[in-house]
Amino acid sequence: MDQEAPPQFYNPSRAESDVQDYWTSHGTFEATENSSLPKYYCLAMFPYPSGQLHMGHVRTYTLGDVIGRFQRLQGKNVLQPMGWDAFGLPAENAAIKHQVPPAKWTMQNIAHMKAQLQSLGFAYDWTRELATCDPDYYRWEQWFFTRMFKKGLVYKKAAWVNWDPVDQTVLANEQVIDGRGWRSDAPVERRELAQWFLKITDYAEELLDNLDRLPGWPDKIKTMQRNWIGRSEGVEITFPGVDQPGITVYTTRPDTLFGTTYLAVAPQHELAVAAAKSNPSLQLFLDECNQVKVAEAEMAQLEKKGMPTGHSARHPLTGVDVPIWVANFVLMEYGSGAVMSVPAHDQRDWEFARKYGLPIAQVIEPEAGEIDLESASFTDKGRLVNSGEFDGLNFDEARNAIATRLEALNLGSRQVNYRLRDWGVSRQRYWGCPIPIIHCDKCGPVAVPESELPVLLPTDVRFEGVASPLKSMPEWYETSCPDCGGPAVRETDTFDTFMESSWYYARFACSKHSESMLDERAKYWGSVDHYVGGEEHAILHLLYARFFHKVMRDEGLVDSDEPFEKLLMLGMVLQDGVKMSKSAGDAGDPQVLLAKFGADAVRMAMMFAAPPEQSFEWSANGVESANRWLRTRLWNPVMVHLDAINSAGITTIDKAGLTEAQKDMRRITHETLAKAEDDYGRRLTFNTVIAAVMAMMNAVQKFHDESSQGRAVVHEALNAAVLIMSPITPHICHLLWRKLNDEPLESAVWLRVDETALTRSVVNVVVQVNGKLRGQLEVAPDTSLEEIERDARALDNVVKFMHDKTVRKVINVPNKLINFVVG
RNA sequence: GCCCGGGUGGUGAAAUUGGUAGACACGCGAGACUUAAAAUCUCGUCGCCUUUGGGCGGUGCCGGUUCGACCCCGGCCCCGGGCACCA
Numbered sequence: 046m047d048q049e050a051p052p053q054f055y056n057p058s059r060a061e062s063d064v065q066d067y068w069t070s071h072g073t074f075e076a077t078e079n080s081s082l083p084k085y086y087c088l089a090m091f092p093y094p095s096g097q098l099h100m101g102h103v104r105t106y107t108l109g110d111v112i113g114r115f116q117r118l119q120g121k122n123v124l125q126p127m128g129w130d131a132f133g134l135p136a137e138n139a140a141i142k143h144q145v146p147p148a149k150w151t152m153q154n155i156a157h158m159k160a161q162l163q164s165l166g167f168a169y170d171w172t173r174e175l176a177t178c179d180p181d182y183y184r185w186e187q188w189f190f191t192r193m194f195k196k197g198l199v200y201k202k203a204a205w206v207n208w209d210p211v212d213q214t215v216l217a218n219e220q221v222i223d224g225r226g227w228r229s230d231a232p233v234e235r236r237e238l239a240q241w242f243l244k245i246t247d248y249a250e251e252l253l254d255n256l257d258r259l260p261g262w263p264d265k266i267k268t269m270q271r272n273w274i275g276r277s278e279g280v281e282i283t284f285p286g287v288d289q290p291g292i293t294v295y296t297t298r299p300d301t302l303f304g305t306t307y308l309a310v311a312p313q314h315e316l317a318v319a320a321a322k323s324n325p326s327l328q329l330f331l332d333e334c335n336q337v338k339v340a341e342a343e344m345a346q347l348e349k350k351g352m353p354t355g356h357s358a359r360h361p362l363t364g365v366d367v368p369i370w371v372a373n374f375v376l377m378e379y380g381s382g383a384v385m386s387v388p389a390h391d392q393r394d395w396e397f398a399r400k401y402g403l404p405i406a407q408v409i410e411p412e413a414g415e416i417d418l419e420s421a422s423f424t425d426k427g428r429l430v431n432s433g434e435f436d437g438l439n440f441d442e443a444r445n446a447i448a449t450r451l452e453a454l455n456l457g458s459r460q461v462n463y464r465l466r467d468w469g470v471s472r473q474r475y476w477g478c479p480i481p482i483i484h485c486d487k488c489g490p491v492a493v494p495e496s497e498l499p500v501l502l503p504t505d506v507r508f509e510g511v512a513s514p515l516k517s518m519p520e521w522y523e524t525s526c527p528d529c530g531g532p533a534v535r536e537t538d539t540f541d542t543f544m545e546s547s548w549y550y551a552r553f554a555c556s557k558h559s560e561s562m563l564d565e566r567a568k569y570w571g572s573v574d575h576y577v578g579g580e581e582h583a584i585l586h587l588l589y590a591r592f593f594h595k596v597m598r599d600e601g602l603v604d605s606d607e608p609f610e611k612l613l614m615l616g617m618v619l620q621d622g623v624k625m626s627k628s629a630g631d632a633g634d635p636q637v638l639l640a641k642f643g644a645d646a647v648r649m650a651m652m653f654a655a656p657p658e659q660s661f662e663w664s665a666n667g668v669e670s671a672n673r674w675l676r677t678r679l680w681n682p683v684m685v686h687l688d689a690i691n692s693a694g695i696t697t698i699d700k701a702g703l704t705e706a707q708k709d710m711r712r713i714t715h716e717t718l719a720k721a722e723d724d725y726g727r728r729l730t731f732n733t734v735i736a737a738v739m740a741m742m743n744a745v746q747k748f749h750d751e752s753s754q755g756r757a758v759v760h761e762a763l764n765a766a767v768l769i770m771s772p773i774t775p776h777i778c779h780l781l782w783r784k785l786n787d788e789p790l791e792s793a794v795w796l797r798v799d800e801t802a803l804t805r806s807v808v809n810v811v812v813q814v815n816g817k818l819r820g821q822l823e824v825a826p827d828t829s830l831e832e833i834e835r836d837a838r839a840l841d842n843v844v845k846f847m848h849d850k851t852v853r854k855v856i857n858v859p860n861k862l863i864n865f866v867v868g
Numbered sequence: 869g870c871c872c873g874g875g876u877g878g879u880g881a882a883a884u885u886g887g888u889a890g891a892c893a894c895g896c897g898a899g900a901c902u903u904a905a906a907a908u909c910u911c912g913u914c915g916c917c918u919u920u921g922g923g924c925g926g927u928g929c930c931g932g933u934u935c936g937a938c939c940c941c942g943g944c945c946c947c948g949g950g951c952a953c954c955a
Contacts, residue, residue, distance in 0.1 A: 133954075272872080273950090588952095662880090733892085737892080855935095865935090
């Protein structure tokens with residue numbers, strides 16, 4: 046940029062750093078709790094400090110900033126904080142690869158990314174910044190966990206993990222590539238480890254029901270969460286054992302019980318494991334099943350395979366023996382790890398039965414028509430057949446009758462089941478929050494007392510291999526039992542990083558507070574009014590945070606039931622068709638564009654590219670044209686106008702004395718204001734805000750009027766343009782607003798729409814014949830149908846298409862359309 | 869595989885409640901300014917046909933509802949996100 050450029054030329058790099066200095070020195074965006082204005086907490090999902098900002102970040106934070114700045118213009122007391130989701134796997138990967146301690150690597154990344162965020166001019170209150178790897182943060186997470194522990198919301202059970210037999214370590218799902226460890230290339234094995242779980246299922250019902258009380262959430266996210274929680278009503282049924290303990294299954298189709306021709310258990314089910322001890326080929330099959338990584342997607346795409354266990358169980362109502370199979374598609378984590386298989390009425394069971402020659406017994410018939418069990422199963426509900434005394438009952442009747450019978454026999458019970466599983470929070474990793482538990486041989490697991498928190502994560506570590514250094518630090522894990530004082534060891538696992546992101550939004554209210562997890566300020570800021578983030582977080586993060594919020598509420602820490610009132614779920618910024626990631630490289634790096642065209646142009650290009658919920662492929666092309674528009678269509682016209690009013694002065698608008706052209710210009714200005722307000726506040730489509738301002742400025746360019754009223758009308762239009770654009774391009778608008786109004790932008794309020802300016806003297810009515818466009822009419826608003834019909838019938842082109850036909854119907858949409866239906 | 873989305877000109881997109889498909893831009897083409905270029909400005913730009921009035925076709929594909937469908941319904945194809953240890 047030309048350092049000598051006089052101030053009337055647009056120079057983004059100088060202008061933006063000046064404006065940013067102004068914001069910093071004036072503390073413009075530092076939020077306080079003692080405002081008379083209504084509070085507005087606007088939050089964008091905090092980033093993992095991977096080291097480089099990419100365009101996905103730019104999009105998320107710009108969208109959040111636009112919302113926050115718009116709400117500020119609407120007279121709200123806005124809080125927009127920023128922090129760092131600083132624990133996680135990439136820091137360990139970097140440590141292993143480059144021998145740099147995760148803490149150091151993370152802090153360097155934070156410093157770099159903070160500078161990048163600041164150069165984009167977001168209206169953050171940086172005084173509230175937090176990093177989750179800071180002991181001042183995670184000590185309260187540990188404290189909260191011990192509260193949950195004492196409440197009985199925490200328990201330990203064995204769970205399956207991906208085990209790398211060469212590196213002797215647990216692998217994350219993303220570290221397993223085609224069934225092999227990413228570093229060792231060894232085939233992964235499933236292994237059972239004792240893990241800590243949080244009883245999120247205790248809250249399943251509330252998490253589901255409260256979705257109905259979140260009107261500010263997109264329906265698609267609520268649907269995803271509903272499906273994920275997966276409430277179902279069914280019956281738990283016990284098939285008594287023949288030569289082994291009975292098998293308990295859960296089914297939502299008890300009406301098909303008589304069609305059960307075999308049972309299927311998960312490969313990890315105890316019966317399968319026991320049976321394999323004396324059956325080498327079954328053991329071989331189980332081993333094969335255990336060489337698939339621990340992910341539902343893997344499981345679901347496997348070829349369906351099974352093997353008989355050699356055992357059978359007794360049908361609870363018929364007493365007939367049914368064989369027990371092991372099947373690789375039965376999930377150990379869902380229900381009881383066993384299912385009753387009804388091949389006639391379940392397609393997966395049908396395919397399995399056909400493959401292995403198992404019998405298929407029809408017990409449901411359709412209300413009408415024929416079925417062919419040779420070609421497929423019949424899965425609709427219908428009437429029972431071949432079911433003894435239950436024959437003839439429909440689904441509801443049969444479900445009740447069979448459940449009642451099973452309950453009487455003590456072989457079943459009605460059960461509401463959730464697909465949602467408890468949250469396993471143990472990670473066998475170093476770079477995370479230490480789980481504040483001490484294992485004592487005498488007392489068992491004991492929560493670390495509050496006075497001894499935080500359990501500090503040592504930061505001066507070296508990665509010798511790939512395993513967590515904590516596992517080989519006796520000086521760290523050897524301790525004494527808080528209860529009996531005897532020798533004991535610390536838990537060396539750390540928390541799932543979703544723990545940190547489940548409550549950070551609340552901590553921002555009082556991030557520096559050292560006396561408790563949250564204080565009264567958390568109640569002042571309350572729920573996040575608008576939460577902005579990527580749709581990849583639609584389920585897990587949001588569900589865990591909702592769960593934490595409810596537990597915090599039950600502990601008296603917050604007042605509300607839900608953490609996020611309104612939710613904006615952003616589509617992905619794609620690169621080469623997939624979501625941008627840390628490894629994506631330079632194409633996602635905004636630095637070059639920032640230096641060349643400025644933050645305003647980058648922000649504007651990003652907002653203009655697509656509406657927020659839509660995923661799109663990033664292209665840098667728009668940035669240059671955004672810069673050009675700001676310079677030639679916003680900055681320059683304001684400068685020309687300022688010259689004009691400097692020499693000729695400025696007057697107020699005389700509404701009664703305007704020419705038609707001046708009225709038109711004013712109408713466009715106020716239509717644009719109204720549209721911008723609606724798009725910003727309700728529709729959240731900022732691309733169309735920009736388009737509307739562009740159209741308005743095109744009209745200003747064409748509006749040549751040297752009169753004093755003309756200047757006043759232009760003045761109003763330019764003020765509207767600057768104000769409307771200011772949430773998106775805050776730096777240039779800060780400068781232009783001051784030049785136009787001699788007051789700082791942050792004391793400006795949104796311009797009111799002048800309803801009288803919106804009235805039109807003519808409206809355009811479309812004339813159709815049989816739904817096809819045949820002409821147009823310019824008429825006064827609210828012209829009578831008779832008059833419009835008469836004028837429309839007189840149009841040459843309408844005559845052409847109607848002259849030899851009979852009008853059967855006339856459709857009229859007032860001030861918009863008239864349609865002659867002829868035949 | 870299962871759950872949730874998406875598919876509109878050469879490109880990004882707009883069309884808000886079923887009512888003029890393609891606003892606003894990018895790109896491209898033509899022109900103005902210039903010795904020239906850059907920058908800037910003006911005009912044109914869905915395809916085909918045309919007597920230049922206009923006509924026909926067109927929103928992933930096939931079918932349906934309706935006076936009228938990008939929009940609603942049924943069936944398919946393709947792309948993206950999530951699937952519990954990436955965050």
